Amino acid sequence: MNYPYQLKTLEDYQKAYQQSVQDPEAFWASVAENFTWQKKWDKVLDWNFTEPKVEWFKGAQLNITENCLDRHLATRGHEPAIIWESNDPEEHHRVLSYNELHFKVQQFANVLLNNGVQKGDRVCIYMGMIPELSIATLACARIGAIHSVIFGGFSAQAIADRLDDAGAEFIVTCDGAFRGAKDIPLKSVIDDALVGNKTIKRVIVCTRTRTPVSMLKGRDVWWEDEIKQVETMGNPAVAPVAMDAEDILFILYTSGSTGKPKGVVHTTAGYMVWTNYTFVNVFQYQPGQVHFCTADIGWITGHSYIIYGPLSAGATTLMFEGVPTWPDAGRFWEIVEKYKVDILYTAPTAIRSLMSFGLGPIKGKDLSSLKVLGSVGEPINEEAWHWYNEQIGHKRCPIVDTWWQTETGGVMISNLAGITPAKPSYATLPLPGIQPCLVDENGQEIEGNGVNGNLCIKFPWPGIIRSTYNDHERCKQTYFSTYENLYFTGDGCLRDEEGLYRITGRVDDVLNVSGHRIGTAEVENAINMHAGVIESAVVGFPHDIKGQGIFAYVIIEDTHGDEKRSKQDILQTVARIIGPIAKPDQILFVPGLPKTRSGKIMRRILRKIAEGDTSNLGDTSTLLDPSLVDVIIGLNND
Numbered sequence: 001m002n003y004p005y006q007l008k009t010l011e012d013y014q015k016a017y018q019q020s021v022q023d024p025e026a027f028w029a030s031v032a033e034n035f036t037w038q039k040k041w042d043k044v045l046d047w048n049f050t051e052p053k054v055e056w057f058k059g060a061q062l063n064i065t066e067n068c069l070d071r072h073l074a075t076r077g078h079e080p081a082i083i084w085e086s087n088d089p090e091e092h093h094r095v096l097s098y099n100e101l102h103f104k105v106q107q108f109a110n111v112l113l114n115n116g117v118q119k120g121d122r123v124c125i126y127m128g129m130i131p132e133l134s135i136a137t138l139a140c141a142r143i144g145a146i147h148s149v150i151f152g153g154f155s156a157q158a159i160a161d162r163l164d165d166a167g168a169e170f171i172v173t174c175d176g177a178f179r180g181a182k183d184i185p186l187k188s189v190i191d192d193a194l195v196g197n198k199t200i201k202r203v204i205v206c207t208r209t210r211t212p213v214s215m216l217k218g219r220d221v222w223w224e225d226e227i228k229q230v231e232t233m234g235n236p237a238v239a240p241v242a243m244d245a246e247d248i249l250f251i252l253y254t255s256g257s258t259g260k261p262k263g264v265v266h267t268t269a270g271y272m273v274w275t276n277y278t279f280v281n282v283f284q285y286q287p288g289q290v291h292f293c294t295a296d297i298g299w300i301t302g303h304s305y306i307i308y309g310p311l312s313a314g315a316t317t318l319m320f321e322g323v324p325t326w327p328d329a330g331r332f333w334e335i336v337e338k339y340k341v342d343i344l345y346t347a348p349t350a351i352r353s354l355m356s357f358g359l360g361p362i363k364g365k366d367l368s369s370l371k372v373l374g375s376v377g378e379p380i381n382e383e384a385w386h387w388y389n390e391q392i393g394h395k396r397c398p399i400v401d402t403w404w405q406t407e408t409g410g411v412m413i414s415n416l417a418g419i420t421p422a423k424p425s426y427a428t429l430p431l432p433g434i435q436p437c438l439v440d441e442n443g444q445e446i447e448g449n450g451v452n453g454n455l456c457i458k459f460p461w462p463g464i465i466r467s468t469y470n471d472h473e474r475c476k477q478t479y480f481s482t483y484e485n486l487y488f489t490g491d492g493c494l495r496d497e498e499g500l501y502r503i504t505g506r507v508d509d510v511l512n513v514s515g516h517r518i519g520t521a522e523v524e525n526a527i528n529m530h531a532g533v534i535e536s537a538v539v540g541f542p543h544d545i546k547g548q549g550i551f552a553y554v555i556i557e558d559t560h561g562d563e564k565r566s567k568q569d570i571l572q573t574v575a576r577i578i579g580p581i582a583k584p585d586q587i588l589f590v591p592g593l594p595k596t597r598s599g600k601i602m603r604r605i606l607r608k609i610a611e612g613d614t615s616n617l618g619d620t621s622t623l624l625d626p627s628l629v630d631v632i633i634g635l636n637n638d
């Protein structure tokens with residue numbers, strides 16, 4: 001496969017960028033020409049940011065799996081599509097060629113059809129990182145069902161809320177999942193999530209861990225039994241269903257500044273073009289290379305850069321079931337050596353965690369296959385950037401610092417590997433099609449270089465969020481109402497003297513813990529559900545490995561003299577309501593929270609105290625009880 005739209009020089013980039021701004025429709029039409037369409041579009045783009053309404057390639061019909069699978073068969077049928085590495089280094093790896101993946105996706109599409117799944121139905125996928133997760137995802141897309149993948153670390157309650165919001169009728173899960181030394185009982189979590197649920201008709205369970213599970217008659221079926229049934233039918237082919245360009249491809253839940261996660265909606269054609277274009281250009285993918293994205297498919301990075309971007313480009317994508325530090329901190333490097341990985345795409349939190357083990361785990365590992373390194377999910381600090389560059393890339397591999405979001409579908413601001421300049425801790429330049437701007441609190445655009453502001457985007461790109469599921473108003477309020485006619489990212493940003501962008505972090509109440517997005521309001525809601533908790537306030541604080549840690553100030557009725565135990569109980573509650581990823585790193589019991597006379601918690605002060613920086617707390621005169629601040633500082637110092 002060749003990519004006529006791959007930018008090969010800095011001049012190519014500059015030219016493409018200019019074209020994409022001057023005539024976006026012509027620009028994206030010329031990229032889209034390189035895909036397989038069942039029917040071509042009538043209009044490339046129709047949009048306004050007030051409703052908001054964004055329609056790319058309207059009138060076109062296509063199926064993303066035809067682009068990810070069928071179109072590669074003639075030339076790359078026998079080439080590896082997915083390489084899978086087990087959690088257990090002793091277990092044999094699996095390789096699925098494009099032919100095999102094509103076959104298996106259709107086989108499972110038949111399973112879905114046999115179980116009554118129809119176009120437009122919502123299918124929740126809650127599985128570990130095994131090839132069947134990718135197969136299930138693609139099988140949904142094959143028949144036009146909307147997938148909603150939920151990360152395996154979310155609790156039953158969090159799943160129940162998402163199932164309810166999506167009106168899901170089908171679930172695909174596993175008996176359990178292996179992650180490092182842990183064995184997570186996924187099916188049992190699903191069973192808890194389904195207590196009282198009335199919409200789920202079928203749960204399809206794939207075997208992985210052999211953890212005992214209870215299968216409910218009439219509701220639960222085994223993946224393997226269903227496949228056998230398809231085999232007895234003679235494995236009929238499943239044609240790629242014609243989807244309208246703007247038909248929903250998937251929903252992915254993410255956290256915001258309110259307590260309720262929102263279902264980010266991505267549609268078919270724009271998302272496909274965007275993930276493919278960004279994959280090919282940011283990583284400078286060359287046919288035959290092995291791409292290793294270490295994210296979980298439960299997050300957007302996995303959707304876009306394990307599944308859709310690479311497969312639509314006919315690439316070889318590596319899926320890893322385990323964690324970077326188990327059985328030891330050399331796991332990533334072992335995998336790089338074993339499969340001669342060309343591109344490694346990971347998160348700063350993983351890099352920092354691996355740094356902390358020193359150079360021992362890298363020693364003796366052959367990393368010479370690596371050509372490009374990537375970073376995503378949070379700002380990468382300079383120390384981690386240099387370590388990645390020197391110890392992993394041996395100063396030969398460009399590092400792409402890719403800034404983007406669940407809502408943007410794919411990379412928005414990043415250097416292009418080896419093509420445009422890199423600068424440590426800078427995402428650098430916008431991709432073609434992306435028109436960033438910085439605005440002040442009043443929504444005034446801040447022009448020029450050497451300035452700071454809130455990052456917004458002026459013009460739609462093909463992968464932009466279309467809606468929040470079942471609640472379009474929320475999409476409008478969250479992203480398109482803060483500043484008129486702009487998409488607001490929620491991030492603060494600096495543009496340096498050379499016009500390069502550096503993301504400085506969230507400016508709303510969203511935390512980024514180990515690259516996972518967590519809303520402070522969500523954590524507060526969970527803490528407040530614990531009996532005895534009167535009120536709580538959650539803020540982030542700098543954390544050496546996680547980037548940000550969670551600090552919770554809690555007013556509790558009575559600890560019965562056992563503070564430690566009360567804290568453990570609260571942690572348990574948070575794990576139950578959201579999942580272990582949202583557990584606070586620190587809990588401080590306080591007699592009250594610093595509130596203004598109008599009742600608003602002054603988080604700025606709580607953040608400062610959590611950071612351990614109480615030298616300059618700013619103006620506290622508007623507080624209802626300013627003396628409380630000293631009390632809290634005193635308790636924190638104890």
Ligand code: PRX
Pocket residue numbers: 254300301375376377378379380401402403404405406407427489490491503505506512515516517
């Ligand atoms: O704050 C930014 C941060 O992660 C947020 C998006 O989180 P999520 O939707 O979970 O997607 C993560 C993977 C794309 C952003 O608003 N973020 C993401 N990438 C970077 C980043 N911050 C700085 N530099 C990055 N490269």
